[in-house]
Structure formats: structure tokens, C-alpha cells
Amino acid sequence: MDNPLVAFYGALQAAGVAPAKPSELVADGLLHRHRIEGDRVGTQNGWHVIHLDHPASAGGGSWKTGQRVTWTAQRRDRMSRQELETLRLRMAEDRRRAQELLEYRHHEAAERAARTWAQAAPANAEHPYLKRKGIAPGIARQSGGALVLPVVSFDGTLHGLQFIGGDGGKRFLTGMAKAGHYIPVTDELPDGTAPIWIAEGWATACTLQTMRPEVCCIAALDAGNLLSAATEARKRWPKLQIVIAPDFDAIGRQKGREAAEKARARILPIPDSIPEGCSDWNDVLNARREVSHG
Numbered sequence: 491m492d493n494p495l496v497a498f499y500g501a502l503q504a505a506g507v508a509p510a511k512p513s514e515l516v517a518d519g520l521l522h523r524h525r526i527e528g529d530r531v532g533t534q535n536g537w538h539v540i541h542l543d544h545p546a547s548a549g550g551g552s553w554k555t556g557q558r559v560t561w562t563a564q565r566r567d568r569m570s571r572q573e574l575e576t577l578r579l580r581m582a583e584d585r586r587r588a589q590e591l592l593e594y595r596h597h598e599a600a601e602r603a604a605r606t607w608a609q610a611a612p613a614n615a616e617h618p619y620l621k622r623k624g625i626a627p628g629i630a631r632q633s634g635g636a637l638v639l640p641v642v643s644f645d646g647t648l649h650g651l652q653f654i655g656g657d658g659g660k661r662f663l664t665g666m667a668k669a670g671h672y673i674p675v676t677d678e679l680p681d682g683t684a685p686i687w688i689a690e691g692w693a694t695a696c697t698l699q700t701m702r703p704e705v706c707c708i709a710a711l712d713a714g715n716l717l718s719a720a721t722e723a724r725k726r727w728p729k730l731q732i733v734i735a736p737d738f739d740a741i742g743r744q745k746g747r748e749a750a751e752k753a754r755a756r757i758l759p760i761p762d763s764i765p766e767g768c769s770d771w772n773d774v775l776n777a778r779r780e781v782s783h784g
Contacts, residue, residue: 494517494540494542494546494563495515495540496512498515498548499512501548501561502536502559503527505551505557506552506557507526507550507551507552508526508527508536509526509527509536510525515540519540519541521588522537522539523537524537524538526554530661532664535553535555536550536552537550537591538551541580545562545563545573545576546564547560547561547563547580547581549561549585549588551588595665598665599649599650599663599664600648600667602663604648607631607638607648607651610633610638611633612627612630612632613627613630614632615627617637617656619637619654619655619657619658619693620637622658623693623697624697625696625697629677636654638651638653640673641662641671641673642673642674642679643671643722644680644726649671650662650667651663652692652711662711668715668718670721671719673708673709673711675692675696675707680708682727685733686708686723686727686731686732687702687707687732687735688708688719688733689707689708689709689710689735689771690711690712690737691709691770691772692709693770695708698771701771705733713741713742714745716734716748716749717745717748717749717752720734720749720750720755721749724755731756732754732755733757734750735757736749736758737769738768738770765777765778
């Protein structure tokens with residue numbers, strides 16, 4: 491396309507990391523942040539850097555998903571050796587700057603998480619989400635009307651937080667690092683002495699822990715993080731039994747299989763009979779309780 495900004499915006503859109511409007515793109519050779527189209531207002535998970543000097547090129551992506559886009563106005567097979575070298579050096583510098591900013595975001599988020607966690611009170615056992623899920627507060631704390639859950643690495647370092655409202659609405663602390671991290675169920679973190687079962691959400695992990703107290707259950711935050719949590723656990727404990735317990739929907743099963751394959755883990759089989767409306771083990775256990783009490 492004749493207009494490089496329009497062309498680059500199209501590439502970002504195709505990758506799902508474009509800002510809401512093309513006018514938000516800044517072509518000054520510096521790295522800029524933007525809110526990705528469809529993301530919550532106030533977030534800035536997207537980034538871009540645009541060079542209009544020859545050879546015109548640009549890069550962008552999402553810190554939230556890790557998706558990355560590179561674009562050049564001219565096809566690389568039509569560039570001279572000097573143009574290719576200029577492009578290579580420029581893109582390496584752009585990647586370095588993007589990585590530095592990402593690390594700063596993660597560090598800043600971890601500091602905010604530590605402050606919020608320290609100020610939060612123990613969770614009220616009557617919190618609507620806990621009552622609806624039929625689980626105890628456990629490690630959860632509370633800030634206002636939201637439950638607060640720690641997002642940690644396998645060495646126990648706090649990297650972020652998850653907030654769960656009374657209506658079940660969930661959000662993560664903006665800017666935190668997710669990859670390879672998880673939410674524990676108890677104060678006893680995984681140490682390689684017991685099999686690790688990895689669920690998607692915290693309520694499901696709590697439910698599995700009550701069903702199998704001899705194992706160590708953790709929550710991978712969501713289906714998309716099952717792979718990184720499982721592979722990180724496998725790096726630390728090459729011979730440990732790891733079991734993936736994804737939700738029952740199509741995405742959960744797909745991501746669960748991918749995680750199990752890459753981490754050399756097992757998949758927890760879904761129940762032979764799934765009550766209507768149930769999408770995970772917490773739902774199933776609550777449905778069984780209703781039947782038994784009925």
C-alpha cells in the first residue's frame with residue numbers, strides 16, 4: 491500500500507493487536523504504548539514502533555499475549571545487502587527497547603502487587619463468590635468487595651494478583667507477568683515431593699485439592715497459561731508426576747492437551763457424566779452436592 495501507516499495498521503489488525511484507531515500510531519522511530527482494540531479502557535497492553543526512513547519498517551505487538559508483528563514497506567528479497575543490514579540492526583534495537591519496557595512493567599506491577607497484598611484483609615467466608623463456589627477462603631484476601639489472590643512463580647516470588655468480584659468477574663493486575671506463574675491453593679508451595687495437579691482457575695484447583703488432599707493443586711490462571719505453568723514445573727522437577735485438569739469446554743481441552751504434550755504430563759479425564767451447565771470440576775462437585783442434599 492502507498493500509505494505505510496495504513497498498511498502497518500492492517501498488519502496489526504490481522505494479528506489482533508491494533509489500536510482502536512489508526513491515528514493512535516506514532517511514526518517517530520520511538521516505542522509507544524497503546525490500548526489494543528477490544529481491551530478494557532485504561533489498559534495499554536499494545537506497543538508499536540514505526541520507522542519511515544528508508545527502508546521503511548515497523549514492529550508492534552501485545553505484552554498481554556506475546557503476539558508480535560514485523561512489517562516492511564518493501565519485500566526483503568528485493569532489498570540490497572546494506573538495506574537488509576540496516577533493517578536487522580534496527581529491529582534488534584526495537585526488540586531490546588520493547589523487552590526493557592516489558593521488564594519495567596513487570597517490575598512495577600510486582601511492587602504494586604506487594605503493596606496491595608500487604609494491605610488486604612483475610613477474605614470473608616461469606617463472600618458471594620466463595621459461597622457460590624462452595625469453597626473456603628483459604629489463602630484468599632479481600633480488598634473492598636473483591637477477593638485478592640496471589641500470582642507467584644515456583645520459587646514463591648509474588649509477581650501479580652487476581653481480583654474476583656462478588657459477581658464472579660475476574661481481572662489481573664495490569665502489567666504483571668503471567669507466563670510460568672500460578673495461583674497456589676495453600677500456603678505450602680509445590681516442592682516436588684507430591685504430584686502437581688494444574689487446573690485453570692483457582693476455585694477449580696481448590697475443589698480438586700479437597701478431592702485429592704495427597705497432591706498439590708495449583709491454578710494456571712487461565713487456559714492459555716496452562717502450557718507455560720506446566721512446562722515451568724517440568725523444568726524444575728523432570729521426574730515428577732504432573733496432571734493437567736483443564737475445564738471441559740473445547741478451548742480447555744485443546745490447551746490442556748497441548749500443555750500435557752509439551753510438559754510430558756497426564757490429562758485428568760473428564761467425568762463420565764457431566765451435569766447440565768457444568769464446565770469444570772467445581773461445577774460438577776456442586777451439582778452432586780445439590781443432588782445429595784435434595
